[in-house]
Amino acid sequence: MRESGLLRPGYHNTTLSWSRNGNNTGRITLEVHILPDSEPCIRLKYTYDKTIDLDYYVTLEALPSHEHRPGRYRMHCPISGKPATVLYLHGGTGYFAHRLAYPGHRLYYDSQLTPHRLRALVRPFLLDRKVEDAYMSKGKNRKTHYRGKPTRWYAQLQALEAKADRATFAGVASLGLGGQFDPFL
Numbered sequence: 001m002r003e004s005g006l007l008r009p010g011y012h013n014t015t016l017s018w019s020r021n022g023n024n025t026g027r028i029t030l031e032v033h034i035l036p037d038s039e040p041c042i043r044l045k046y047t048y049d050k051t052i053d054l055d056y057y058v059t060l061e062a063l064p065s066h067e068h069r070p071g072r073y074r075m076h077c078p079i080s081g082k083p084a085t086v087l088y089l090h091g092g093t094g095y096f097a098h099r100l101a102y103p104g105h106r107l108y109y110d111s112q113l114t115p116h117r118l119r120a121l122v123r124p125f126l127l128d129r130k131v132e133d134a135y136m137s138k139g140k141n142r143k144t145h146y147r148g149k150p151t152r153w154y155a156q157l158q159a160l161e162a163k164a165d166r167a168t169f170a171g172v173a174s175l176g177l178g179g180q181f182d183p184f185l
Contacts, residue, residue: 001042006032007060007073034060040073048094056095058087077101120167120174127164134160 006012011034017027031043040060047053056078063072074083077098087096088107099107114122134157144154 001030001032002072006030007034009034009036011035042075044096052094054094058096117174120171122171124164124168124171127160127167131157131160131164 001007004014006014012032013029015027015029017024019025026046028044028046031045032041033043034040040062041057042060043055043057045053045055058078059076060073061076061083063074065072074085075087076083077087078095079093079097080101082098082101084098086099088099089096090102090105090107092105093102111119142153143151145151150158
């Protein structure tokens, strides 16, 4: 939300929608209120499970930030009141909430559900996706070099590519082929 400009002072309104196979499957309206002399909050309006209309507020707490990264906020869960940077929608309640706010239903990250023996194989794909996203988000006039030296963005991208390559070799090594793998064949 910060990158899209919604978390700057004032009143901002946007609607996000998504579809599957060309059919509109959902829509949510976000109203961000960051006004002087009032508590900052986000108003969420959406229909859950095609039958339940929900309209509620999530309060925001400003976090200390540096000059180059203003507008950092933490949300407070509407169910438990716990602070969080990400709120999750879990089936059954229809509310976006902290991951520990669902009694009896622990929410897991995908990485927590991946068996340990397969994590070394999955990691290269995740890193490749990050590299691809970085290339796709490359700005129109983004430079790779300035005065003969790599720019910070390009250096970070190259470091990420090298990390992905190392993860690929580590993933293959975790298969236990006993030296039968030659990456240059």
